[in-house]
Amino acid sequence: MIDIKYSAEVQTAKTAGTAIVALESTIITHGMPYPQNIEVAAQVEQDIRDAGATPATIAVLDGQLHVGLESDQLKMLGQAKGVSKLSRADFAACLASGGTGATTVAATMIAAHLAGIDVFATGGIGGVHKGAEKSFDISADLMELAATPVTVVAAGAKAILDVPKTLEVLETQGVPVIGYQQDSMPAFWSSQSDLTAPLRMDDAGQIARAHAMRQAVGLPGGQLIVNPIPKSDEIPAEILAPIILQAQTEADEQGVSGKAVTPFLLQRIFELTEGRSLTANIALVRNNARLAAQIARELVALHT
Numbered sequence: 001m002i003d004i005k006y007s008a009e010v011q012t013a014k015t016a017g018t019a020i021v022a023l024e025s026t027i028i029t030h031g032m033p034y035p036q037n038i039e040v041a042a043q044v045e046q047d048i049r050d051a052g053a054t055p056a057t058i059a060v061l062d063g064q065l066h067v068g069l070e071s072d073q074l075k076m077l078g079q080a081k082g083v084s085k086l087s088r089a090d091f092a093a094c095l096a097s098g099g100t101g102a103t104t105v106a107a108t109m110i111a112a113h114l115a116g117i118d119v120f121a122t123g124g125i126g127g128v129h130k131g132a133e134k135s136f137d138i139s140a141d142l143m144e145l146a147a148t149p150v151t152v153v154a155a156g157a158k159a160i161l162d163v164p165k166t167l168e169v170l171e172t173q174g175v176p177v178i179g180y181q182q183d184s185m186p187a188f189w190s191s192q193s194d195l196t197a198p199l200r201m202d203d204a205g206q207i208a209r210a211h212a213m214r215q216a217v218g219l220p221g222g223q224l225i226v227n228p229i230p231k232s233d234e235i236p237a238e239i240l241a242p243i244i245l246q247a248q249t250e251a252d253e254q255g256v257s258g259k260a261v262t263p264f265l266l267q268r269i270f271e272l273t274e275g276r277s278l279t280a281n282i283a284l285v286r287n288n289a290r291l292a293a294q295i296a297r298e299l300v301a302l303h304t
Helices: 009-015 036-050 071-079 088-097 105-114 140-149 163-172 204-216 237-253 257-274 274-302
Strands: 005-008 020-023 054-061 064-067 084-085 101-103 119-121 149-156 177-180 199-201 224-227
Touching: 005 009, 009 020, 009 054, 020 036, 020 105, 020 199, 020 274, 036 054, 036 274, 054 071, 054 088, 054 105, 064 105, 084 088, 088 101, 088 105, 088 140, 101 105, 105 119, 105 140, 105 149, 119 274, 140 163, 149 274, 163 177, 177 204, 199 204, 204 224, 204 274, 237 257, 257 274
Parallel strands: 005 064, 020 054, 020 119, 084 101, 119 149, 149 224, 177 199, 177 224
Antiparallel strands: 054 064, 054 101
């Protein structure tokens, strides 16, 4: 087994058998500038503590897998340059080569499962990119959800993606997509969309029981909980749709392709919304963290 370095707080929670919620680290290294990245990461961790669970931010530092970061490590990572963005394909290579990397949804799921953590809170998952019928650009997050038994709480797939195709891939892979307290599929920055969530559950206890039942019947993979951004923090879809279209048109006109597309689109949407997209992003991550903590607590209760 791989050697895992736990923060003091996470080690205490593991010893006590109390609720733990995994957090990714790409939001720190690739999501926003310093020092805002550290401030937001600390706030999300505190939201989890306030909801009765322990946060475990995951990263690879100098070839060592860390599950839970001490405050000085968090600050160091927030200022580090050239940090790799780790998914399933490069996670093991980074560990083997002594590199430093921030975990995406896929890599965080892998690490959480290795650490015995069942619940993970993120902002939005990756998915099928627009034009994927030509580019075959599909996030590894979708296959990870089909393979790794972790419950992921997100505000849906990022709204710049082809969400209908993303749902089709998840269905094909047998991944339950569960709308939290609504029938509409949330659309990341927007609480509603014209798509229907395949499943619906209205409380954390139901979600925890569904997670446990998948294990009991031997089903592989996790489940995706799509948690709508609070109405007070959202950018309504009718306002956002033309902004996303403008950003995508500009990307096409400028020949932006491959891994450069997502950061380009997010930056242009940030500019075109005058920063509202980032404010909404922070709000939805915090909202997801609070729900994930409730689910983690319910899972502990099931096993006691």
